[in-house]
Amino acid sequence: MDDHCDGRPAAPGDTMYVAGMRLTLEQVEAFVLAARHGSFSAAARSMGRSQSTVSTAIANLEIALDTELFDRSSRFPQLTAAGAALLQEAEALYNRGIEFERHGDALASGQPTRITVAVGVPHRQVTPVFARFAGKYPHVDLTIQNPANGDVASLVMQDEALLGVTFAIPRYPEEIAFRQMGRLVIAHVVHRSHPLAAIPRPSFEDMRDFRHLAYTAHAQTLPTTEYLQSTQTWFSDSYQSLIHLALAGVGWATVPRQLVLDEIASGELVELDMGAYPFTDWSVNVDVLWRRGRRFPPVEEWLRLQLCRHRVHEVGRFS
Known part of the structure; x- marks a missing residue:
C-alpha cells in the first residue's frame, strides 16, 4: 500500500473530526518517525505498528493541530511548511516521552530516586x-x-x-x-x-x-x-x-x-x-x-x- 493512499486528515464536517481533540505521545512519535524515515511504512516498522495505525495516528494529530503536517500528493509523504516548523518541538516531546518511560522503568527496577x-x-x-x-x-x-x-x-x-x-x-x-x-x-x-x-x-x-x-x-x-x-x-x-x-x-x-x-x-x-x-x-x-x-x-x-x-x-x- 502506498503511503499517500490512506491517512488523509478529515475535514471539519466529517465524522472523524472531534472538536478539542488532544494529541497523544503515540501520535507525536508517529509524526517524528515518519519525518525521520521518510515514509509511514518505515515509521510503522520502527514502532512495531501497522502502517494503517501510523497513518491514522498522524491524521488524528493533524486534526488536533488543525493543520496538515505532510503533503501526500507523491508516493512518499513530504513535510509541509507547517510540519517542518513543528517538527523540532515534536522531537523534543518525543525525546521527553522516551525519558519519561525510562524513568518509570528505573523506578520499577527498584532504583533509588x-x-x-x-x-x-x-x-x-x-x-x-x-x-x-x-x-x-x-x-x-x-x-x-x-x-x-x-x-x-x-x-x-x-x-x-x-x-x-x-x-x-x-x-x-x-x-x-x-x-x-x-x-x-x-x-x-x-x-x-x-x-x-x-x-x-x-x-x-x-x-x-x-x-x-x-x-x-x-x-x-x-x-x-x-x-x-x-x-x-x-x-x-x-x-x-x-x-x-x-x-x-x-x-x-x-x-x-x-x-x-x-x-x-x-x-x-x-x-x-x-x-x-x-x-x-x-x-x-x-x-x-x-x-x-x-x-x-x-x-x-x-x-x-x-x-x-x-x-x-x-x-x-x-x-
Missing part, C-alpha cells in the same frame, strides 16, 4: 565521579552536602548521608568503614600585602605574631598543629570564608591548596614557605566513608566503588 553524599574536601576532586554517575544513572538525583564543622562521619553514621568524602581524622568511630582515596596538600596563605608575605621563610615564631584563620574541624588535627599557635585564632566552618578573610588581609589561613590555586597563580595570595619544614608537604589523607555492615543495592554500590577507585591528587600545584 535520590542519593545523598557528604563532601568535606574541594569538590573538584570528586566531580569526575559525579559526572560519570549522571551519565549512567540519569534518573537518580544526587544531593551533595557540605557539612558544618566538616563532620562527615557523623552524617554517615546517622544515615543522613549514604557516603562521605572527607579529610582523614586520627580515629573514626567503630561504625565507620573507609577507604583512602589519596592525599591533598594543606597550604598556609596570606594576602600579598600582609607582613608575613614579605618574609621569605617565616618561622613559627613569626606566624604566632599574626592572626590565624583556621577551619574548625581540623584546627587541632593537622600535622604539627601543636606548633601552629597564634596570639589570635579565628575559626570558621567554611573554607571559602577563610579564603575571603585572607584576601582581606585579616590573617594567615590554613586551607587546601586546591581551593586557592587561582589566587596563588595571580599573586593575590602568597603561600608561606615554612622555614622549619622546608622539605615537608603539609598533606592530609582523603577518605571515602560508609557505615560498616551496610548492604548497598546496585546503584549505591556502583557509586561507592567508583569513589573507592577514584584517585585524589594535587592538580596544578605549580601553575
Whole structure:
C-alpha cells in the first residue's frame, strides 16, 4: 500500500473530526518517525505498528493541530511548511516521552530516586565521579552536602548521608568503614600585602605574631598543629570564608591548596614557605566513608566503588 493512499486528515464536517481533540505521545512519535524515515511504512516498522495505525495516528494529530503536517500528493509523504516548523518541538516531546518511560522503568527496577553524599574536601576532586554517575544513572538525583564543622562521619553514621568524602581524622568511630582515596596538600596563605608575605621563610615564631584563620574541624588535627599557635585564632566552618578573610588581609589561613590555586597563580595570595619544614608537604589523607555492615543495592554500590577507585591528587600545584 502506498503511503499517500490512506491517512488523509478529515475535514471539519466529517465524522472523524472531534472538536478539542488532544494529541497523544503515540501520535507525536508517529509524526517524528515518519519525518525521520521518510515514509509511514518505515515509521510503522520502527514502532512495531501497522502502517494503517501510523497513518491514522498522524491524521488524528493533524486534526488536533488543525493543520496538515505532510503533503501526500507523491508516493512518499513530504513535510509541509507547517510540519517542518513543528517538527523540532515534536522531537523534543518525543525525546521527553522516551525519558519519561525510562524513568518509570528505573523506578520499577527498584532504583533509588535520590542519593545523598557528604563532601568535606574541594569538590573538584570528586566531580569526575559525579559526572560519570549522571551519565549512567540519569534518573537518580544526587544531593551533595557540605557539612558544618566538616563532620562527615557523623552524617554517615546517622544515615543522613549514604557516603562521605572527607579529610582523614586520627580515629573514626567503630561504625565507620573507609577507604583512602589519596592525599591533598594543606597550604598556609596570606594576602600579598600582609607582613608575613614579605618574609621569605617565616618561622613559627613569626606566624604566632599574626592572626590565624583556621577551619574548625581540623584546627587541632593537622600535622604539627601543636606548633601552629597564634596570639589570635579565628575559626570558621567554611573554607571559602577563610579564603575571603585572607584576601582581606585579616590573617594567615590554613586551607587546601586546591581551593586557592587561582589566587596563588595571580599573586593575590602568597603561600608561606615554612622555614622549619622546608622539605615537608603539609598533606592530609582523603577518605571515602560508609557505615560498616551496610548492604548497598546496585546503584549505591556502583557509586561507592567508583569513589573507592577514584584517585585524589594535587592538580596544578605549580601553575
